[in-house]
Amino acid sequence: MFAFLVRRLLSLLPVLALVLVIVFSLVRLIPGDPAVTLLGPGATDSQIAALRAQLNLDEPALLQLWHYVAGLAQGDLGVSLKSGQPVLDEILLRLPATLEISIAAVLVAILVGTPIGVLSATRPNSGFDHGVRILSLTGVSMPAFLLALLLQLIFATWLGWLPVSGRMSSYLFVDNVTGFALIDAWLSGEEGAVQSALLHMILPVTVLAAFLAATLGRFVRATMLETLGEDYVRTARAKGLSRREVIYGHALRTSLLPAITVVGLKFAEMLGGAILTETIFSWPGIGRFMFEAIRNRDYPVIQGATLVFALLFMLTSLLVDILYAVLDPRVRRKMR
Amino acid sequence: MKLTRRLFGAFSGAALGLATVPLSVQGALAQEASTLVIAVPSDPAGLEPGINKAEPIGSEIILNVFDTLVAWKAPDFAELEGRLATDWTVSEDGKTFDFTLRDGVTFHDGTPFNAEAVKFSIERTTEMNPYVEATLGLIESIETPSETEVVFTLSRPYPAFLSILAQPQSAIVSPAAVEKFGEDFANNPVGTGPFTFRAYQADTRVVLDANADYFRGAPKLERLIYTIIPEASTRRLELENGGVDIIQQAGQLSAVPSEEMAAFADNADIQILESPSQIIRQLEFNNSLTDGPFTDVRVRRAIAMAIDYDGLLSGVFDGTAERVYGPLTSNSWAFDPAVKDLAPKYDPEGAKALLKEAGVDPADLSVKLYSFQGALWGAVATFVQANLAEIGVDVEIAQTEFPSYRALHVAGEWQMALDGRQPWYNDPDAHVTIGYLSSLKDSAMTFRMPENSELDAKILEAQGEADMEARKALYSEIQKEIVEDVPGAYLFSPKLIVFARSNVDGLVVNSAPPLNEYWSVSKN
Numbered sequence A: 001m002f003a004f005l006v007r008r009l010l011s012l013l014p015v016l017a018l019v020l021v022i023v024f025s026l027v028r029l030i031p032g033d034p035a036v037t038l039l040g041p042g043a044t045d046s047q048i049a050a051l052r053a054q055l056n057l058d059e060p061a062l063l064q065l066w067h068y069v070a071g072l073a074q075g076d077l078g079v080s081l082k083s084g085q086p087v088l089d090e091i092l093l094r095l096p097a098t099l100e101i102s103i104a105a106v107l108v109a110i111l112v113g114t115p116i117g118v119l120s121a122t123r124p125n126s127g128f129d130h131g132v133r134i135l136s137l138t139g140v141s142m143p144a145f146l147l148a149l150l151l152q153l154i155f156a157t158w159l160g161w162l163p164v165s166g167r168m169s170s171y172l173f174v175d176n177v178t179g180f181a182l183i184d185a186w187l188s189g190e191e192g193a194v195q196s197a198l199l200h201m202i203l204p205v206t207v208l209a210a211f212l213a214a215t216l217g218r219f220v221r222a223t224m225l226e227t228l229g230e231d232y233v234r235t236a237r238a239k240g241l242s243r244r245e246v247i248y249g250h251a252l253r254t255s256l257l258p259a260i261t262v263v264g265l266k267f268a269e270m271l272g273g274a275i276l277t278e279t280i281f282s283w284p285g286i287g288r289f290m291f292e293a294i295r296n297r298d299y300p301v302i303q304g305a306t307l308v309f310a311l312l313f314m315l316t317s318l319l320v321d322i323l324y325a326v327l328d329p330r331v332r333r334k335m336r
Numbered sequence B: 001m002k003l004t005r006r007l008f009g010a011f012s013g014a015a016l017g018l019a020t021v022p023l024s025v026q027g028a029l030a031q032e033a034s035t036l037v038i039a040v041p042s043d044p045a046g047l048e049p050g051i052n053k054a055e056p057i058g059s060e061i062i063l064n065v066f067d068t069l070v071a072w073k074a075p076d077f078a079e080l081e082g083r084l085a086t087d088w089t090v091s092e093d094g095k096t097f098d099f100t101l102r103d104g105v106t107f108h109d110g111t112p113f114n115a116e117a118v119k120f121s122i123e124r125t126t127e128m129n130p131y132v133e134a135t136l137g138l139i140e141s142i143e144t145p146s147e148t149e150v151v152f153t154l155s156r157p158y159p160a161f162l163s164i165l166a167q168p169q170s171a172i173v174s175p176a177a178v179e180k181f182g183e184d185f186a187n188n189p190v191g192t193g194p195f196t197f198r199a200y201q202a203d204t205r206v207v208l209d210a211n212a213d214y215f216r217g218a219p220k221l222e223r224l225i226y227t228i229i230p231e232a233s234t235r236r237l238e239l240e241n242g243g244v245d246i247i248q249q250a251g252q253l254s255a256v257p258s259e260e261m262a263a264f265a266d267n268a269d270i271q272i273l274e275s276p277s278q279i280i281r282q283l284e285f286n287n288s289l290t291d292g293p294f295t296d297v298r299v300r301r302a303i304a305m306a307i308d309y310d311g312l313l314s315g316v317f318d319g320t321a322e323r324v325y326g327p328l329t330s331n332s333w334a335f336d337p338a339v340k341d342l343a344p345k346y347d348p349e350g351a352k353a354l355l356k357e358a359g360v361d362p363a364d365l366s367v368k369l370y371s372f373q374g375a376l377w378g379a380v381a382t383f384v385q386a387n388l389a390e391i392g393v394d395v396e397i398a399q400t401e402f403p404s405y406r407a408l409h410v411a412g413e414w415q416m417a418l419d420g421r422q423p424w425y426n427d428p429d430a431h432v433t434i435g436y437l438s439s440l441k442d443s444a445m446t447f448r449m450p451e452n453s454e455l456d457a458k459i460l461e462a463q464g465e466a467d468m469e470a471r472k473a474l475y476s477e478i479q480k481e482i483v484e485d486v487p488g489a490y491l492f493s494p495k496l497i498v499f500a501r502s503n504v505d506g507l508v509v510n511s512a513p514p515l516n517e518y519w520s521v522s523k524n
Helices: A002-029 A034-039 A045-054 A063-074 A086-120 A128-141 A144-158 A181-188 A193-228 A229-238 A243-280 A286-296 A299-327 A329-335 B007-021 B058-067 B115-128 B160-165 B176-187 B232-242 B258-265 B297-304 B309-317 B340-343 B348-357 B373-390 B403-409 B429-436 B453-464 B468-486
Strands: B033-040 B071-073 B079-080 B085-091 B096-101 B137-146 B148-155 B195-201 B205-210 B223-228 B246-248 B268-273 B281-284 B365-369 B393-397 B414-423 B488-494 B495-499
Touching: A002 A299, A034 A045, A034 A286, A034 B268, A034 B403, A045 B079, A045 B468, A086 A181, A086 A193, A128 A193, A128 B348, A144 A193, A144 A243, A181 A193, A193 A243, A229 A243, A243 A286, A299 A329, A299 B223, A299 B268, A299 B297, B033 B232, B058 B195, B058 B223, B058 B348, B079 B148, B085 B232, B115 B148, B115 B176, B137 B246, B160 B246, B195 B232, B232 B246, B232 B258, B258 B268, B268 B393, B281 B297, B297 B348, B297 B373, B297 B488, B309 B488, B340 B468, B365 B373, B373 B393, B373 B414, B373 B488, B393 B488, B414 B429, B429 B453, B429 B468, B453 B468
Parallel strands: B033 B223, B033 B246, B365 B393, B365 B414
Antiparallel strands: B071 B079, B085 B096, B096 B148, B137 B148, B195 B205, B205 B223, B246 B495, B268 B495, B281 B414, B281 B488
């Protein structure tokens, strides 16, 4: 197992290097120069040239790449062209916000999607099953930004139950300790802070979770139906176990295995989807940070954030493999 | 952990419950009447003068945390008043500026404000901020004869220097704080202004607290919060819900918010504050071309006469923009009203006649009209296209993404283009020199004026003329000369528009950069 882990971790390196080279070239191929973008339409050439020199953009691209890789080897992701702050600090500052809603969304999706899938599978073609299929089809096909705007309109503007955007009420002042609004709110002890943080999370988490819950529900339903037709399930029933024991004690565990792959892959995908959701809900995570960086042609930030996204993606799939091994003895044996 | 049905059900039920149970939110938190929340579309690009590049959000925050020596006087913003300076004189040759400073002012960190701090701040900005190379870079020396006197000597006469000193780049920083924080001063700005810096949470907000010891008196608000909301629709919902008090239209290329105007017009909870600006948007000809139809002034004039300016204002802008007649807006102190009569007027028949006189068949004039991207620019370009079609000129619109558009424009690879200029300091120089001086034609997006020694000399003379009356007369001549040459068609000047909750009181929208001050603002 240990050897497997080391092997897998080492194999991440060439992939990361490839990602780095591709992103480094791509950002420089997008038309537009960061100095021009930062200074706006009124700027003169001499102002732009001075800023380019200050930002080291006047160096040849290969030299810039060399400096970047040399810095990377020492854990230095460079400095944001817009803010002048180290990119790593900027990303770490925003990572908790993204993780906060992503993890919450995965939990919600699992806890909503799985039972719905199981219930649908155990009552195939019932009214419940049809209703769920319509809902999950809607969830899978509705674009996240549309759902986000709809929810904002209904729950924030019309009903006034939930806040429109942000992580906490503007009137509260909570120190940034962990970066997780909910934990910081709890640590601050300020009245209403935890409630405010929770309320602000509901809409973005719902938007992120909707797609995953719908995908998961459909997936669990399918695998569950398949499993329920397997020989060992019939054997279990024949042994005298109750229907309930068979479903939850035997069939569910088997059905969940492929579902883990789905959750793992979709979690990584969700990080990408966070770009739109975070922008609409003014959620200060890395998705929105990257969106702004692309608009500003902030090369080091785009590069750094892409590397972090790639790393998260790869680590998630590694985690999925490990979970597989834990849950399935056949896979565990192959890993040695 | 074994999956049991009960555990599973409990978790799922809780999750479903969390997602669906309605919870009252607004009631839980009492809105504080002394906190003003302003929604802005992006993070400030720097919170201190040394790195400010006239980016609007950071500039406004700087001017509420720091003070400048002088500032434009509300509500007209046509005259300078003293801030950290009480009085000043300009030498006859226009090169020496002598300021008497306010006594007894302290920075937020308790250290005293004095002449040394002025010298330190301006020298520091000049050294570290490439943006001011051409302006503060003119300073030859800064003398501090006493604690309350500072004397600037320039290498050449530059009357707009006073206007430059009112800019956020020229704000006075606490030398002690710069020494204490070093590189980190940008995250811990310390000035003398009406608000002290409390916190900046990236992508979230900037929090400023009232400076109770402010030398003009404590602000009426206790706290100012800039909350960063990138999505326009989200900003609008927040304002309607009362989550924010003010939304601003920032950004030089942003669309005029006519949709919001319509939505807010009937909303009693929201007031619309508007102010004429000094921004000009125009159709430019590439005046450096040496052949082609547009080298003939009659053809340029015919194009300018084909455009229905009032129709553009009412049809596309619905009252959110004003007429502009020449190189300066009507609210500039140097504007000459005679230009109104000289400017080409909407007259399609006259335009056709003029083309005929020039011996040009409109059908041969088919031309590409370059423009910035975005719905607003698209609407303007389409309007112009329809106008020109009426006199038989076929226009193809090419909307181009900003950085590439700039490259194409500066390289001069075009005949006709939509462009605009937002002066970054309040002086006719900010429009005229960069726009029309032939030696600067390749240095930015300009009218690409051909060499014209007489006009060029006049522009440079006006830039350096110390006597304000003589200066105004020079700008008057320059405006007339330019308008008669029709280097472009002056299309419109967008108003500056701020949407505020109706209980916000005392905000004066600034027509010229720098932007709004919140010292006098309160909430009822």
